[in-house]
Amino acid sequence: MDQTQNMTVGVVGLGEIGLLYAELAQSFGCTVIGADADAYQRSQFKQRTGAETHEDFQVLFERDLDFVIVCVPNKFKEVVGTAALDSGLDVYFEKPLAHNLESAQRIVDAHDQDSSVCMVGYYHPFYDPVVCLAEYLDSGELGDITHIDARFTHRRWVPNRGSWYTSRDIAGGGVLQDKGSFMMSILHYFGFESIETVTATTRTEFVQQDEYVYLEMWGGEGHENVTDVEDSATAFIEFECGTTATINVAWAVNTAPENTYRLHGPEGGAFLDLREPTLTLYRSEQGPPDRIIDQQIDVSVNEQYLNDQFLNDPELQxxxxxxxIEHVRDRTQPTRSSLTDALQVQRMVEQIYDAANE
Incomplete structure (x- = not known):
């Protein structure tokens, strides 16, 4: 990463996520310049990072930048992202790619792969336990997978309640857009991406509670007082390959939190717990003697990735x-978490929303 010392990075959207990415870029030795229409956000950003800021992102794009990180609210990613692409800049998008499928498609259409290197912030396909399971699936060692049970639930994790995060118009949705898109990115990486049929339901049980009880809230309480999104969702999916999946995702539940994937078929199966992390393979062999095999796979994981409840997102980010940055330096397009990958994830999420609204 020594060659990043001379890189200049633009960050558009200077809230908590923008601050995080700016500090990560600075830790690599990059020079950071920020842009945000909100004067308070610019002030906080400058105080935390010491970086120069602009009110207008178009002014930022006129600077000599190596790449841009887009961290604006979902509805505005198309405006900022396509402007950056039109300026010939490399762009890293915080996930999801946009607030809906049509907007995401326009971003992909604006991308010229010969001039701009792009990636979207779905980080699980770079996490070793996920990569390890994907390799077992690709090798055929587990045979055909017929069903997947995926769960990503928090005890309490409604983010920045009352802000754009809980506004359907700006965010595009609630927990299904936020955490559910992570789940779809993992299933997509495992090779399950084309949905044939889906039934789903979404629920709003906590986000609108006047006396919502929590111990901590990412981003704190918002001030716009908009809470018209779902805080949990359940879906039953059948993929075109015939594999089925049950999806449970929630910002808040009155039960133990989970971040798990159970996959099984007639020849084998696997259990992946992203919090531990634990990867167990299940198989059987004819004898004599016959054998039922439960094999725990030890995957080396940086301890900084883990915390008390869930993956330590900043380290994975x-x-x-x-x-x-390596792709930008080498002028190569990513093969994981690309714009087209993120577009398919957006399509999968939207199919679940459509089913829930029927």
Whole structure:
């Protein structure tokens, strides 16, 4: 990463996520310049990072930048992202790619792969336990997978309640857009991406509670007082390959939190717990003697990736950003978490929303 010392990075959208990415870029030795229409956000950003800021992102794009990180609210990613692409800049998008499929498609259409290197912040395909399971699936060692049970639930994690995060118009949705898109990115990486049929339901049980009880809230309470998104969702999916999947995702539940994937078929199966992390393979062999095999796979994982409840997102984001910088430096397009990958994830999420609204 020594060659990043001379890189200049533009960050558009200077809230908590923008601050995080700016500090990650600075940790690599990059010079950071920020842009945000909100004067308070610019002030906080400058105080935390010491970086120069602009009110207008178009002014930022006139600077000599090596790449841009887009961290604006979902609805505005198309405006900022396509402007950056039209300026010939390399762009890293915080996930999801946009607030809806049509907007995401326009971003992809604006991307010229010969001139701009792009990636979207779905970091699980770079996480070793996920990569390890994907390799077992690709090898055929587990045979055909017929069903997947995926769960990503928090005890309490409604983010920045009352802000754009809980506004359907700006965010495009609630927990399904936020955490569900992570789940779809993992299933997509495993090779399950084309949905044949889906039934789904979404629920709003906590986000609108007057006396919502929580111990901590990412981003704190918002001030716009908009809470018209779902905080949990359940879906039953059948993929075109015939594999089925049950999806449970929630910002808040009154049960133990989970971040797990159970996959099984007639020849084998696997259990992946992203919090531990634990990867167990399940197979059987004819004898004599016959054998039922439960094999725990030890995967080396940086302890900084783990915390008490869930994956330590900033460390995973740091590693993905490092991979992206390598692509920018080498002028190569990413094969994981690309714009087209993110577009398919957006399509999968929207199919679930459509089913829930029927």
């Amino acid at each position: 740091r590693d993905q950003l490092a991979r992206y």
